Each structure stands twice: as structure tokens, then as C-alpha cells.
Amino acid sequence: MEYTLERARRYEAEALRDISKLNRPQYHLTPGVGWMNDPNGFSFYKGKFHLFYQYYPYDTNWGKMHWGHAVSSDLVKWDYLPAALAPDSTYDHEGCFSGGAITLKDGRQMLMYTGVSVTKDENGNDMTVQQQCVAFGDGIDYKKYEHNPVIETKDLPEGASKLDFRDPTVFERPDGDYGCIVGSCDADKDGQLLEFKSKDGINWNYVGCLLKCNGKLGRMWECPNYFSMQGKRVLVFSPQEIRNMEPEFCDGNQTVCITCDEPEGEFKPKTKQCLDYGTDFYAPQVLNMPDGSKVMIGWLQNWDALRHNEKNRMFYGTMSIPRSISFKGDRLVQEPVKAIEAYRKGETRLKFALDDDLSRNERIKGRNFDMTVEVSPEEGETRYSEFSIGLAEGGGCVTLLVYDPEKKTLTIDRSKDGTERERFNERSCVLYGDRGDGNLKLRILSDGYTLEVFVNDGVNVLSAVVGTDVSAEGIYFGAAGKAKVETVFYNM
Numbered sequence: 001m002e003y004t005l006e007r008a009r010r011y012e013a014e015a016l017r018d019i020s021k022l023n024r025p026q027y028h029l030t031p032g033v034g035w036m037n038d039p040n041g042f043s044f045y046k047g048k049f050h051l052f053y054q055y056y057p058y059d060t061n062w063g064k065m066h067w068g069h070a071v072s073s074d075l076v077k078w079d080y081l082p083a084a085l086a087p088d089s090t091y092d093h094e095g096c097f098s099g100g101a102i103t104l105k106d107g108r109q110m111l112m113y114t115g116v117s118v119t120k121d122e123n124g125n126d127m128t129v130q131q132q133c134v135a136f137g138d139g140i141d142y143k144k145y146e147h148n149p150v151i152e153t154k155d156l157p158e159g160a161s162k163l164d165f166r167d168p169t170v171f172e173r174p175d176g177d178y179g180c181i182v183g184s185c186d187a188d189k190d191g192q193l194l195e196f197k198s199k200d201g202i203n204w205n206y207v208g209c210l211l212k213c214n215g216k217l218g219r220m221w222e223c224p225n226y227f228s229m230q231g232k233r234v235l236v237f238s239p240q241e242i243r244n245m246e247p248e249f250c251d252g253n254q255t256v257c258i259t260c261d262e263p264e265g266e267f268k269p270k271t272k273q274c275l276d277y278g279t280d281f282y283a284p285q286v287l288n289m290p291d292g293s294k295v296m297i298g299w300l301q302n303w304d305a306l307r308h309n310e311k312n313r314m315f316y317g318t319m320s321i322p323r324s325i326s327f328k329g330d331r332l333v334q335e336p337v338k339a340i341e342a343y344r345k346g347e348t349r350l351k352f353a354l355d356d357d358l359s360r361n362e363r364i365k366g367r368n369f370d371m372t373v374e375v376s377p378e379e380g381e382t383r384y385s386e387f388s389i390g391l392a393e394g395g396g397c398v399t400l401l402v403y404d405p406e407k408k409t410l411t412i413d414r415s416k417d418g419t420e421r422e423r424f425n426e427r428s429c430v431l432y433g434d435r436g437d438g439n440l441k442l443r444i445l446s447d448g449y450t451l452e453v454f455v456n457d458g459v460n461v462l463s464a465v466v467g468t469d470v471s472a473e474g475i476y477f478g479a480a481g482k483a484k485v486e487t488v489f490y491n492m
């Protein structure tokens with residue numbers, strides 16, 4: 001099949017005419033049609049937020065990657081624009097993989113992405129390579145640079161993989177040049193981040209290895225972000241195949257944040273934090289907002305937990321809610337962008353007590369909501385030993401959030417969400433800063449098949465996709481022992 005941009009644009013325009021809005025999330029971005037994974041080129045350009053994404057319009061499975069494109073004025077309501085890139089050139093015929101965007105000094109927007117292609121090695125055998133490419137545009141149409149790729153496998157340092165060299169993030173350096181960090185792995189298959197610089201976005205020079213893993217943090221490091229915030233230098237990236245390193249991380253692919261206190265020079269890691277402790281969040285990008293604050297958006301899925309629960313739909317994949325990020329001390333905290341509050345419908349406030357029982361209320365149910373829950377022990381009583389919330393309950397299914405104040409853990413358990421096949425269903429984390437006194441605050445965003453749980457003002461976040469049919473709308477609260485609960489519930 002020949003993949004051209006024109007064909008993709010024609011196909012998606014046709015498909016969008018037929019696809020009903022029913023069954024889509026209410027306040028999260030999905031692709032108009034087909035498959036979506038990583039966010040790409042998350043940027044503010046010509047007065048609008050632009051989000052590109054890994055995209056295969058023709059199927060709900062991953063295929064030869066295009067870049068889909070959407071724009072928004074508030075980061076919540078998105079309008080689709082025509083696809084921005086198709087894998088139509090010799091250097092990217094196997095896919096236009098992830099990358100970033102930057103506004104050039106002359107006002108054009110430059111997209112930087114990984115072109116995947118098959119060439120021949122020195123013995124004449126087929127060899128897949130990943131190289132960095134650019135395209136220039138006006139916010140709608142982008143023209144690939146005629147001499148792509150701009151960073152080639154021959155620019156790599158000794159030992160770096162030619163196959164695993166992808167996902168450039170591009171930014172303006174303090175010296176006014178353009179900088180770029182690319183994910184890579186070395187000869188031992190350990191993750192590393194490579195830095196390049198350029199005066200024009202086209203001619204790039206290798207600067208050095210910004211950070212490497214030395215066997216301590218998974219394999220290939222995907223989708224790097226590099227920025228300064230509140231006096232720290234920050235790296236956010238997604239290592240593959242983390243194995244049993246430390247309690248902060250579980251096995252598999254996930255997203256980490258590493259900080260460094262020195263403003264320049266060698267990147268000496270100070271803190272290391274997992275950015276989402278649920279089953280589904282990966283490959284986020286961080287946007288520099290016009291006011292200097294930062295917003296992060298991720299793919300609300302994970303390769304390890306991939307599943308096709310979304311039957312009879314013409315699209316697959318959802319973005320997370322955009323999350324405002326900042327540091328409280330050394331801790332990166334996340335909260336949903338304020339703009340989602342404008343999409344709330346109605347308000348239900350409840351206060352109730354639990355005493356070794358379950359409680360539900362007719363006014364609190366549904367699958368598209370924004371709910372805050374605060375729980376604390378009854379005064380003068382011993383602390384309860386467990387607090388739980390049942391979500392998406394109905395038809396024999398329920399997804400549970402379980403808090404254990406003794407262990408200071410929160411667990412998300414979707415093993416009874418109705419999906420026929422075995423996959424990993426449960427994740428737990430020890431809550432940061434929890435005093436063990438039974439006080440807990442949760443903000444839960446549900447949007448059809450997705451859940452995002454922000455704990456104690458965003459010091460921990462857990463995201464998950466649940467497979468349960470959207471007709472399962474039950475919500476209940478339970479405690480082992482005595483607890484008092486306050487909820488504020490909004491439909492979305």
C-alpha cells in the first residue's frame with residue numbers, strides 16, 4: 001500500500017463524516033479515526049495549542065506511523081486538522097515516529113521526527129535504521145526538508161544503536177541555538193540520551209551524552225523531554241523494560257522524571273520519580289505554556305497493557321487529561337488543567353459516615369465525571385484499616401481503588417472489569433508524604449473507559465483504562481472500621 005499524505009487526508013475526511021460522536025470520551029482527545037499512540041509536537045503556535053500524535057488512520061491497530069493533528073484554545077476541546085505527516089519518503093517509508101515542534105525565528109513551525117527506513121548493512125543484508133528528520137509549516141501544512149535526514153546514523157557516537165535512535169525533543173538553548181535530545185541505547189542495550197545542537201535546525205552537531213543508565217534504569221529510553229522549572233533542570237522520559245530496580249518502579253515500560261539542581265554543565269541526577277503508578281500512561285510530552293508554566297500530556301495506554309476493549313469503535317487510543325506540573329520541594333506534582341472545570345455539569349456535595357459497611361448514593365454514578373473524595377478517621381476512634389471505592393460497577397464488574405493507611409498504599413485493581421483476557425490488572429504505590437493517620441484526598445477523573453486518580457493534590461497519580469461496558473455506572477464507598485467521607489461530584 002502506498003502511503004501519501006493526500007490519501008490519509010482524504011480517508012480521514014471521509015471517515016469523520018460517518019463516525020458518530022457517541023461512545024467517545026467527553027473531555028479527552030481520541031483520534032478522529034484509526035489508531036493513536038504518543039503525543040507529538042505539543043506546542044503553542046499562532047495563538048493555539050497544537051497536538052500532533054502517532055497515528056495510523058486505516059486501522060485500529062498500530063501501523064506505518066503518520067502524524068495526526070489537532071488544535072485547541074483551552075487544551076480540553078480539540079478540533080481535528082488534516083494529518084500532518086505521512087511515511088511517503090525513502091528515509092521514513094517505515095514510519096514517521098515521535099518527535100517535537102518549535103517555532104523558528106522566521107515564524108515557521110518546525111516539526112522534528114524520527115524517520116524509520118530499511119537500508120542495507122555492509123554485508124548487503126536488510127537493516128532498519130532510525131534517523132532524525134524535519135518538516136516546516138504554517139500550522140496546517142508541513143513540507144519535509146528535501147535533504148532529510150538531518151541527524152543520521154553516521155552522526156552517532158561509538159557503540160550507539162542505529163535501530164534504537166528516536167523521538168527527538170527540540171528546544172531553544174540558553175545560548176540562542178537550537179538544542180535537541182534523542183533517545184538511544186548503547187552497545188550493552190542500556191538507555192541513554194544524546195544531545196545535539198544547531199544554528200538553523202538543519203545542520204546539527206553532536207554535543208555529548210546527557211545521561212545514561214549503566215544498567216540501572218531499563219533499556220531503550222523513549223520520548224525524552226528536557227526543560228528547566230523552578231530552578232531545576234528536568235528530564236522526563238519513558239524507559240522500556242525496567243526490571244525490579246527499586247520500589248519506586250515496577251517492571252516494564254513507564255515514565256520517569258529525573259532532576260538536577262545545577263543550572264548547567266554535567267547533568268547530575270538528584271531525584272528520580274515515577275510519574276504515574278497506574279497501568280496506562282506513557283510517552284508524555286511537556287509543553288512550555290505562554291506564561292512559562294508547564295503542562296504535560298501522555299498517551300493513556302501502555303505497550304505492556306495494550307488491549308482492544310473498545311469494541312465496535314472506529315478509533316483506538318486516548319490522550320490523558322493535560323496536567324499542570326510543578327515542584328513542591330523536590331516532588332513533581334500534577335493536577336488536571338484548570339480549564340476542565342468549565343466542562344462540569346451540576347454539583348453534588350455529600351458528607352457521610354462509614355462503619356464497616358458500603359455506601360452509595362443515587363446522585364453519584366456515571367462514567368464521565370470529575371469527583372473529589374476526602375476521607376478521614378472518625379474523631380476519637382481508632383483509625384479505619386481500609387478504605388475503598390468501587391467504580392464502573394455493574395453487570396458483575398467493578399474496578400477498585402483500595403487505600404491501606406497502615407501500609408500507606410493505594411492500589412488500583414481492574415481484575416474484575418469484564419475483559420476476557422488475562423493482562424496485568426493491579427498496581428500499587430506507597431503514597432508520598434502520607435502520615436499514616438488515615439487522611440486521604442483523591443481527585444478521580446473518569447471519561448468512559450479511562451480513569452485518572454490524583455492523590456493528595458497530585459503527589460502521586462495512577463491512570464488506567466478499564467474495559468467495562470459504559471452502561472456499568474455504579475460507584476460505591478466502603479471502609480473496614482469507622483471513617484468519615486466528603487465528596488464533591490460533577491458530571492462531565
Ligand code: FRU
Pocket residue numbers: 037038054065097098114166167222223282283
Ligand atoms: C513510544 C514509541 C516511540 C516511537 C513510537 C512509535 O510509545 O515506541 O519510541 O517513536 O512509539 O509509534
